[in-house]
Structures are given as structure tokens and as C-alpha cells.
Amino acid sequence: MFDFCADPDLLERGRWLACYLTTPKHMMFYQSFGVVILLMLITAPVALGAGFLGALATRSHIAPLRWLGKFYTSIVRGVPDIAFFLFVPLALDQGLEYLRHKAKCPDWDAPIRQGSDFVVCAQAKLPLSSTPQVWHELYGVALAIVAFAFVFGAFSAFVLSGAMNAVPRAQLETAEAYGMSRRQVTRRILIPQMWAYALPGLSNLWMILIKATPLLFLLGVEDVVYWARELGGSKTSAYAYPHADWRLWYFLALLVFYLGVTRLSEIAFARLTRRLSRGQPTAQGMKEARKGAPA
């Protein structure tokens, strides 16, 4: 980074630190913060979409669809989310490879599960073993996003269906009296009105999503936790910048980073709530009620 970094052994303390904190590996560490934020920004709308479908399903008039919606929202809330983060990517990967195997290699007669192995033909591998490393990593990240969206979709389905139930019944009945069909009532009355009711729950979910992002580490993504462990571990003189075990300081930095992100989100959501409840007596009433209710 700096010109004076050519020989780390000769540096005095301040410059040593400046050089140390700008090594290529540290640059990758800083980039991984961007990856985490990017992942949150991608996951949030995907999960919201999944939650929206889930919420509509729990209100559906078709019984199997309603059961499916209820099952989805309750199973995810009853089981630790980390179990889903471990289960969904593996299950999805095997499911996709199984389907591709059936489609691409119909004349393959060996069983797919052989004891402790999962064997599909080479053309069915995802991604193909010939593709460059970048695609393998992107595939891993995509599976992680699906796992997050699966879990947070269920949470947001719960929040959104609560919000849909909170829209005053009189509003919906009035729309029906005007001759709107069920679909029209949902699209023109229910969905526009529910957001003010959903916002407190959704802001809570966003906080939870932020705090779930370090679990990416468990899915093999090179995220902030990976780099903090990698860089913080003690480095002997075999390395250019030897130091003792500094993991404590790296994790302290991560704690501060997350505290900052949650604090900023809190401020942003407080503004948004004020904005959305402007001129809405119901939302304002809810806000007052929330002040009294245990948080």
C-alpha cells in the first residue's frame, strides 16, 4: 500500500501498524464487510417476498395451501434457525443434483445413495467440475441466500399475516359492499393498508437478519468471521508481520461494526415509522400502544 512498507522488519510502531492494516489480506477482510452488507440487502427483499407469499397462503381459501402456509411458518419458528442454515443448502444441493441426474442421465442404473455417498453422473454435478472457482463460490453464496430467505420468509410471513389481520375489518367490508371481488379487496385495500401495521415487526426482523449474518461463516462463505479468525490468529516470525494472538481485538472490531449497523438501522426505522404514521390515526394509536406494551 505505502512505499515505506517494503521491509516490515525495519518499521517503527506507527508505520508498522499502518502497513499491517493495509496488507492484501486485510483488504479482503474489509471487502468481506461489503459482502455481508450486500447479502443483507439481497436477502431482505427475497425473504419479504417469500413471507408475502406465505402470509397470503395462510389466508387462502384453498385448504391444502393454507395448511402448507401454516406448517411452513410454524415449523421454522419451532426449530433453531441454525439447523435450517445447515440443512437447507445441503438438501437443496442434493435435490437439484438429483433432478438434473434424472433429466440428463436416464440410462444410469446405479443407485444414487450408495451407503454413505451421494453419487450422480458427472453431467449432473452442480456446478460442473469444469467451471471456474468463482462459480463454485457464487453457487455457495446463492444457496446461503436461499437458506436465509427460507428462515426469514417464515418470520416475515408471521409478521405480515399479523399485519393483515390488524387491518380494520370495516375497511374490507366496505370494499365488499362496493362490489369488489376478493382479489380486488386484497390488492386494493388490504395490501396498501397493512404496511403501517407491519413496520414494527419488520424492523425487528431486519435487526434479527443483521445479527444472523455471521452465521454465513458456518456455510463456508469467506465472511467477516472467517477473516477475523484467519488474521487474528497468532503469526510467528515465518510471516511478514508476526504478532501474538489478536483474535480478541478482531472480534471486538466485529462487535463494534454490528453495534453500529444495528444503531443506524434503529434510527432509520424510527424515522420511517414517524413518516408512515403521519396522518394515520390507527398507526399512531399502535405506536402509543407499543410504548406501553413490553418490548
Add this chain to the structure above:
Amino acid sequence: MMSCIETIQSYGLRSIGLGERLLPRTDFTLCDQFVLIGSGMIWNLYFGLGALLLGFWASIGIALARNSENRFLRKPADWFVFIFRGSPLFIQFFFFYALFSQLPREGVPINLGVVQFTAETSWLTRAWGGALITLFLNTTAYAGEIFLGGLRSVPKGDLEAADAYGFSGWKKFRRITFPTMLRLAWPAYTNEAIFLFHATTLVYFSSFPARQQQGDALYYADYFASKTFNPFIPYPILAMYFILLTLAVVFVYGAIYRRLNRHLPSNQKRRIRYRPQLVR
């Protein structure tokens, strides 16, 4: 091929180091998976119950400190809650493990003038000690926030009535403020308990090592999933155990809630609703 009874005998307490040492390596039966994952639940129960029992009292202290007029009590408590609620539990585990492993291995000498002794530190780097402390601090912060909400919504009339009866200080708190706060905060506290049990699965997936493969339920589920490369059996078993645990928590907390509300007319009683408001 062992029968299922033998499997229970040899692996039922495997997670706490009793019984057969060697984990099965091939030919995993359904029974193996049920028994070992169930054996791992002992740790989930230990961490969850331990943190809840310790955290309950500490969180009431935190709530009282945050409600106090004295800013030297209020500010530190506010910061404590902000730090533990605002950061991921996963990172907290890593941080505390790094902190505890920096302590000198031979113990810290403590000199109290008359007596001098050495404080043991090695247990802090073990999951049963260090992870329990981390979970305890975490649940104290979350429950402290919940009880603060309860404390702030104790009806003014109740407190004025207590004053009118000549209650003051400790007696007023013991007889009026504390039971009402507990009653108001209980539904939210139930959710906190459920999610605390869910959070215990993080212990062996963060920095705390599982010695001699003695881990929690998720540790064994992951072990089976990676050995058999088939996630469709161990994870549903784990899910089943956790749903049972969640139902048990709802049952026990529901019974306590009914007891807390026993003086109210039945039309004022509300059932506990399971809300996913407090995950970390």
C-alpha cells in the same frame, strides 16, 4: 448389530462422557441417530436452564437499574443491554472465547490482604463454563429489556393503592411492583426462553470446542449429516426434539402464567401467544 436397548445403554449419556466412547462410524441405524441426538439435548437443556435460572434474577436487577433515578446505575445498565442486544450472539461467543483464552493458564493470583488464593481460569475456556457465562449475559440483556417494559407498565393506580395502604420500600416492591411486572412481562419472557433454548445450538458451532466429541444435539445431527451425506434423517429428528422442547417450555411457562394471573377475573386473562419478536 446392536439392538436399540443396547444403543440407548451405550450412547444415551454419550454427550456427557458416560458409556461407549467411540461413535458409530458405519451402518448408522435410525436408533443410533435418535439416541445420540437425544443425548446431545442434555447439553441444550443444561445451557438453557442454567442461563435462564441465573439470568432471571440478574435481568430483574438490570431492569431495576435501568428504571432507577441514579444515572450511575442507569447508564451502565443501558450500555450493557445495548451491547448484548445489538450484537450477534455468534460473535459474542467468539469474543468471549478469545477473551477467556487470553487469561493465564495457571490461574490468576488474588490477594485479599489476609488470604491469598489462585482463581482457576481453565474452566472458562470450556464450553460448560465459558459458553454458559456468555449465554447468561446475553439472556440477562434481553430479559432485562423485557422486564423493564413490564416495570414501566405497572399501572399507576396499583402503586398509589400500595402507598395508600402504607406499603413502602421493599414491601411495596415485593408485594405489588414485582408480581405485577412479572405478570405483564411473562408472555414476552416466554418467547425469550424459547429462543434461548434455540440459541444454545450455537455453542458448539462457534469457537467453543466439543471435547472428545461430546457435543449438543445439533453437533450430533451435523455429525450424522456429514458422515452419511444425507441431511434428510438427522435434521428432522433434531427438529422433532426441539419442537417437543418448545412445547414443554410453553407448557411450563403457561402454568406459571396462569398462577401469576390467578387473581384476575377470567375474562381479563390472556393466553400466551407465541410471537417471534425476540430472536438473536
